[in-house]
Amino acid sequence: MRAPRKDQVRNRQRLVTAAREAFGEHGPDLTLDEVARRAGVGATTLYRHFDGKEDLVEAVLDDLVDAVREKAALAAATGDPEQAFRAAFTSSCDLSEAETATFARLATVSGRAGEHAQRLIESVLAPATTRLSEAGGLRAGITVEDIAAFVRMTLTADSAASRGKAIDTLLDGLTRG
Template sequence: MPGAYRAGRRGRLPGGTAGCREGRAQFVGVDGPARVRADLGASTLYRHFPRKEDLVEAMLDELIADVRRNAERADRIEDAREAFRYVFTHSCGMTPQEIALFAQLAAFSPGAGRHAQRLIISVVSPVAARLREADGLRPDITDDDLAMFVRMVEVADTPDRREKALDVIVTALTTAPSAQRSPSTG
């Protein structure tokens, strides 16, 4: 029954990545949280994730899964601006520990950073497209810009500051540049 044994262990791998965000394992190296949660040895883990980068990407995918589910709820919001605000504010809705881990994993390598960027873009781009169609998003803002703004908010050190940053950024993004004060007008 070696196949059944492997199948049972393989089923625990996603839980292994989830364990890192639930605070059940200290982040000491890339594979620590996944091995502790999934009760796997390093050799078993690396059969499923031959490169550390593969494991980092799987952990990033797991961390953003709840954010992605929140973003899908915006499809039911009729007003494009409100849908955008909902997704943007909920895309930054990870716990402080999850935010720190996401940032740490994204900094693991240039490839991990690009993967994290693609994940964030995949969350915000559908509502950004809706808002662009409604002429509610500044025309000079790209999906890459939006992902950068999300990551900027992630580094706020308290929930109150994160909420303020979100409000300021979302307001600036959804205000036409002509309606904003120019530096020359004071």
């Protein structure tokens, strides 16, 4: 299988970026034709990359999570399992206000989008969560699925200050330290 051409990769990223901005400004009800127009490509190009809005929404969710994935991975590598977990959890919530609002909105577009958002967060947090659990530092019965749900809960906070309080409270309740 051949690698995609550079123009295909560039057009796909332009579509994702345009959708991210457009969904952030106007919500997910925006038409795909409008997203294509904003990206400077035709609707045919959009449909070559995405079968429909659900696929584009998932690509935008992926793009938003990619912004925190590297920070969470670095945090998870910290020596102490509890510090690693706390840092990974906090960094997974480290989106700007606009990005947080966009992620939260898109995660509620459909059941499929919500499940995709959940899986993305789980993939970011699984290494640190598993490590802390194996070290005995995570409250009994808590799973990576639970942790991802708690991260999603923090995304609904009205402000960065409220989100910070929610993160601190959740972390204090989740860890044994």
